[in-house]
Amino acid sequence: MAPTSNTKKAVHFGAGNIGRGFVACFLHNSGYEVIFADVNGDLIDSLNASPSYKVIEVGSEGTEESTITNYRAINSRTNEEELIQEISTAEVVTCSVGPNILKFIAPVIAKGIDRRSEDLPPVAVIACENAIGATDTLAEYIKDPKNTDPSRLADYDKRARFANSAIDRIVPAQDPDAGLDVKLEKFYEWVVDGTPFKDMSPPDIKGIMWVDNLLPYIERKLYTVNTGHATAAYHGYIRRKSTVYDALQDKDIQGEVKKALENTANLITQKHGIDEKAQKEYVDKIVRRISNPHLEDAVERVGRAPLRKLSRKERFIGPAAELAEHGKDCSALLDAAEMAFRFQNVEGDEESAELAKIMANNKPEDVVKQVCGLNENDKLFPKVVEIVQRVQADSQDD
Numbered sequence: 001m002a003p004t005s006n007t008k009k010a011v012h013f014g015a016g017n018i019g020r021g022f023v024a025c026f027l028h029n030s031g032y033e034v035i036f037a038d039v040n041g042d043l044i045d046s047l048n049a050s051p052s053y054k055v056i057e058v059g060s061e062g063t064e065e066s067t068i069t070n071y072r073a074i075n076s077r078t079n080e081e082e083l084i085q086e087i088s089t090a091e092v093v094t095c096s097v098g099p100n101i102l103k104f105i106a107p108v109i110a111k112g113i114d115r116r117s118e119d120l121p122p123v124a125v126i127a128c129e130n131a132i133g134a135t136d137t138l139a140e141y142i143k144d145p146k147n148t149d150p151s152r153l154a155d156y157d158k159r160a161r162f163a164n165s166a167i168d169r170i171v172p173a174q175d176p177d178a179g180l181d182v183k184l185e186k187f188y189e190w191v192v193d194g195t196p197f198k199d200m201s202p203p204d205i206k207g208i209m210w211v212d213n214l215l216p217y218i219e220r221k222l223y224t225v226n227t228g229h230a231t232a233a234y235h236g237y238i239r240r241k242s243t244v245y246d247a248l249q250d251k252d253i254q255g256e257v258k259k260a261l262e263n264t265a266n267l268i269t270q271k272h273g274i275d276e277k278a279q280k281e282y283v284d285k286i287v288r289r290i291s292n293p294h295l296e297d298a299v300e301r302v303g304r305a306p307l308r309k310l311s312r313k314e315r316f317i318g319p320a321a322e323l324a325e326h327g328k329d330c331s332a333l334l335d336a337a338e339m340a341f342r343f344q345n346v347e348g349d350e351e352s353a354e355l356a357k358i359m360a361n362n363k364p365e366d367v368v369k370q371v372c373g374l375n376e377n378d379k380l381f382p383k384v385v386e387i388v389q390r391v392q393a394d395s396q397d398d
Contacts, residue, residue, distance in 0.1 A: 007033040007070065008204075011087050011112075013095035013105045015043050015073060017171045021182030023094050023128050025055050026190065028068050030206045035086050036073040037105075046180055047073035053180035058294040064186070080108055087112025092124045092203050095138070096167075099131040099308065106141030110148045116159045123160050124203045126192060128167045130226055132218050132313050135164040135193075161196040166218040168225055170289060172297040185295055191217040216272035219319075223264040224283060227315040227333070229290050231260045233302035234339035237346075243296045248287075257287065259332035264319045266328055304349040306340045307358075312373030316340065317380070324380040338387045342394075359395065364388040 010027045012019055015036040024034045038044055047053075052069045074083045087093060087109060097105060113123060125142075127134035139162040143153060168189040174182065194202055194210035202210055211217065229244065235256050236247025247253045261283045269276050309315060316337040320330040344356035358367055364385045368374050374381045 007031065008092075009033050009035065009086070009090045010092040010094060011035045011037060011083070011090045013037045013076070013093075013109075014097040014101075015040065015047060016096065017174060017182050017184070018096040018128070018167075018169075020053065020068070020180065021055050021171055021184045022167065022169050022188065022190075023096055024071065025066065025068055026205055026207045027092070027094070028070060029066075030204060032070075032092065032205075034068075034071040035083075035090070036071060037076040037083055037108075038073065039075065039077045041075055041078075044073040044075045047071065050180055053182070056181060056183045057186040058183060059186040059292070060294075061186075076105070076108060080111075083108055084112045084115060087123070088115040088117070089120065090123055091121075092126065092205070094126050094128055096128045099129050099134055099137070102127065102129070102134065102138045103141045106138060106144070107147045109138075110142045113142065113156075113160045114148065114152060118158070121200060122158060124197070125160055125162045126165050126203075128165055128190075130167070130222065132215075132222065132318075133164055135162050138162070157196075161200075163193045163196045163202075164214050164218070165190065165192040166214060166221045168221045170225075170229075170292070170295055170297075172295045173301050183295075185289060185292060187289060189217075189221065216268075216274065219272070220268050220274065220279075220282065222315055223268060223319045224261060224286050225290075227264055227319070227336070228257050228261050228283075228286050229302055230309055230315055230340070231257045231332075231336040232290060233299040234336055234343055236299040237303055238339050238342055241299055243298055244290055244302055245293050245296045247299060248291045254287075256332060256335060257290075258283075260336050261286070263323060263328075263330050263333045267319050267323055271322070300346050300349065303340070303343050303346070303352075305351045306343045306349075306355050307351040307371060310337060310340050310355075310371050317372045317374065317384070321374065321378060321380045324378070324383065330380070330383075334383055334387060337384065338391065341387060341391045344395075359388070359392055364392060 008031055010032040012023055012034055015038040027034050036047055052067050055066050057064045076083050127138045171184040190207055191209045191211055193214040195212055232244050232247045235253045241247040265279045268274055269279050316333050320333040323330040344352050346352040367388045368384045372384055
C-alpha cells in the first residue's frame with residue numbers, strides 16, 4: 001500500500017502472526033508506516049496486494065476488531081537494496097523472526113544503519129523475541145566485523161540505539177482460511193529498556209512501557225508465561241491431549257503447571273524483590289490466559305523447538321539452574337523438562353527430530369552439556385543427567 005505523506009516509518013522483520021498482529025498493530029496505531037521484511041515471497045505478495053488486514057482480539061468479555069493499513073512489504077531475499085534504503089531512513093527497526101534467525105537479518109540491518117545520514121537521529125532497534133537479551137544478541141551480530149567495519153563503531157550510537165524488550169501476548173495457530181487476518185488475545189505487555197534513550201526521546205509507540213531495569217520484566221514473563229505454556233504443552237503431549245486448553249482441563253496437568261510456576265515464583269520474588277502476593281496474582285492471571293478456550297492451540301505447536309526451550313537461558317533450565325544453586329526446589333521445572341526431552345520426532349518440527357538423534361547417539365552427560373549448556377560444576381547438572389538417563393532407557397524399552 002502506498003505510504004501516507006510525512007508519516008513516521010518503521011521496518012519490521014518477520015511478517016508472521018506476531019509481526020502483523022502484535023508489533024505492526026502497535027506501530028500502525030502510533031502513526032507509523034510499516035515496511036514488512038520477510039523471505040516468504042507469497043506472504044510478501046499477499047501483503048502488497050491487499051490494502052488492509054484485520055487484527056481480531058478475543059477474550060472472555062467478547063471480540064474486538066481493528067483494521068491495519070499504511071504498510072508495504074519487501075522480499076528481503078530478493079530486494080536487499082530497497083530494504084537497505086528503507087532502514088537507512090526509518091525511525092524504528094523491529095523484528096519477530098525467532099532468536100535463531102537474528103544472525104541472518106543482521107547483515108542487511110548493518111548496511112542500512114551504515115548508510116544512515118548524519119542529519120537523522122539514531123534509529124531505534126528493538127528485537128521482539130521470546131529470549132532474554134535478544135536485542136543485545138542482534139546488536140552483536142550487526143557490529144560483528146563481518147557486517148560492520150570496526151572503524152565505524154566509535155560513534156555508532158549516533159546512527160543506532162539498541163533496546164532490549166519483553167513482549168507478552170498469546171498468538172495461537174490461525175484458522176486455515178484466515179488469510180492475512182490475525183486472531184490473538186486481548187491482553188498484552190510490551191516493556192522496553194529506556195536507558196539507551198537517556199539523551200534523546202524514545203520512539204513514540206503507544207502501548208510500550210519504558211523502564212530502566214528490564215530484567216525483572218523479562219524473567220517474570222519468560223519464567224511465568226512461557227514456562228507455564230510450555231509445561232502444559234509438554235505434559236499434554238505425553239498424555240495425548242490435543243490442545244493446551246484440553247491439557248489444562250486435566251487436573252493433574254493443571255497441578256503440574258501450578259507447581260512449576262510456584263518454583264519460578266520463588267526465584268522471581270526473591271531475586272527481583274517482587275511482592276509475593278503480586279506474583280501470585282500474576283501467576284493466576286497467566287493460568288487463566290493460557291486456559292482461554294478462545295485461543296485453543298495444539299500442544300505440538302506450543303511445544304515445537306524443544307532444543308531451544310531446553311537451552312541454558314530458557315524457560316526450564318534457566319530458572320531451575322538458579323534455584324538449584326541456592327538449594328531451592330526446582331522439581332516441577334525438572335518434571336516439565338523431562339516431558340520436553342520426550343518431545344521427539346514430532347511431525348513438522350525439525351528440532352524434535354534433532355533432539356531424538358542427539359538422545360540416541362550421545363551419553364547422558366554429553367546430551368546435557370550440548371542441549372542444556374550445563375556442566376559438572378552446575379548443581380543442576382546431575383539432576384538433568386538422571387532425567388536424560390531415564391528418557392534414554394525408556395526409548396530403548398519401546
